[in-house]
Amino acid sequence: MRGLHLTADLYQCRCDDRLLRDAGQLGPWCRQAAESVGLEVEHEVFATDPQRSSVALLLAGSHVCLHTWPGDRSASVDVYLSQPEVDLSAKARGLMFALVQRLQPEWTEQRSLDRGDGQ
Amino acid sequence: MRGLHLTADLYQCRCDDRLLRDAGQLGPWCRQAAESVGLEVEHEVFATDPQRSSVALLLAGSHVCLHTWPGDRSASVDVYLSQPEVDLSAKARGLMFALVQRLQPEWTEQRSLDRGDGQ
Numbered sequence: 001m002r003g004l005h006l007t008a009d010l011y012q013c014r015c016d017d018r019l020l021r022d023a024g025q026l027g028p029w030c031r032q033a034a035e036s037v038g039l040e041v042e043h044e045v046f047a048t049d050p051q052r053s054s055v056a057l058l059l060a061g062s063h064v065c066l067h068t069w070p071g072d073r074s075a076s077v078d079v080y081l082s083q084p085e086v087d088l089s090a091k092a093r094g095l096m097f098a099l100v101q102r103l104q105p106e107w108t109e110q111r112s113l114d115r116g117d118g119q
Numbered sequence: 120m121r122g123l124h125l126t127a128d129l130y131q132c133r134c135d136d137r138l139l140r141d142a143g144q145l146g147p148w149c150r151q152a153a154e155s156v157g158l159e160v161e162h163e164v165f166a167t168d169p170q171r172s173s174v175a176l177l178l179a180g181s182h183v184c185l186h187t188w189p190g191d192r193s194a195s196v197d198v199y200l201s202q203p204e205v206d207l208s209a210k211a212r213g214l215m216f217a218l219v220q221r222l223q224p225e226w227t228e229q230r231s232l233d234r235g236d237g238q
Contacts (some may be wrong), residue, residue, distance in 0.1 A: 001128070001191070001193045007232065009120070009234050009235050009237060011237055042166050042173075043164040043165075043166055043175070044164070045162040045163070045177050047160075047179075051180070052179065053183070054179075054181075056164065056175040056176050056177045056182055058164050060170075060173075061173060061186050061188065061193045063175055064194045067182075067201065069180065074120045074235065076199075076235065077121070078197070080184070080197070082197075109234075109238065113197060113230065115126070115128050116128050116195065117128075118128060
């Protein structure tokens with residue numbers, strides 16, 4: 001189960017407002033970004049209400065979750081990739097970079113967690 | 120977007136093998152645990168293959184993700200609850216406690232991340 005979990009909290013996103021407000025745009029774009037770094041998305045769910053939009057992508061033993069709060073132009077992003085005996089850290093970092101770059105935050109808080117090391 | 124993100128990596132889980140192997144059991148149980156602490160699940164997706172099972176629950180601006188690797192009886196759990204002006208930390212901790220307790224790991228690695236503080 002060894003894996004890398006990247007988190008990012010994004011503030012003052014300067015991207016197109018519709019990307020923050022509409023999970024129908026956010027979701028397919030997020031899936032496309034994951035596929036662009038060579039990941040296979042097994043399932044996806046999207047949700048939008050006036051206050052926020054959310055996307056969850058389920059991959060083999062892994063997930064990508066994105067939430068946006070258009071009212072204050074903030075977002076949170078999680079990229080957790082885990083696969084035994086395969087180092088997916090480059091793909092995780094590449095995907096996080098693509099997602100953050102597209103949302104154009106003025107500043108971010110990012111963390112990197114090595115997970116599953118305790119076995 | 121202020122929220123609490125709890126992560127747990129679980130080793131040597133002593134629960135019923137079927138709970139680790141079958142997302143059809145894992146998913147509804149995970150949803151029930153979330154609802155038991157007063158959370159409203161908007162969407163859910165499950166996936167199972169011989170190596171692992173996965174569950175993602177999407178809630179308002181929040182998510183719960185659980186992956187299991189039955190071959191080595193390990194699992195990872197994420198509980199991320201975020202809602203402006205509502206402190207959901209007690210629900211997050213209650214849900215994480217319930218999920219870990221049910222999977223009965225011999226040991227865990229757990230982290231607690233305050234997110235969205237940078238605004």
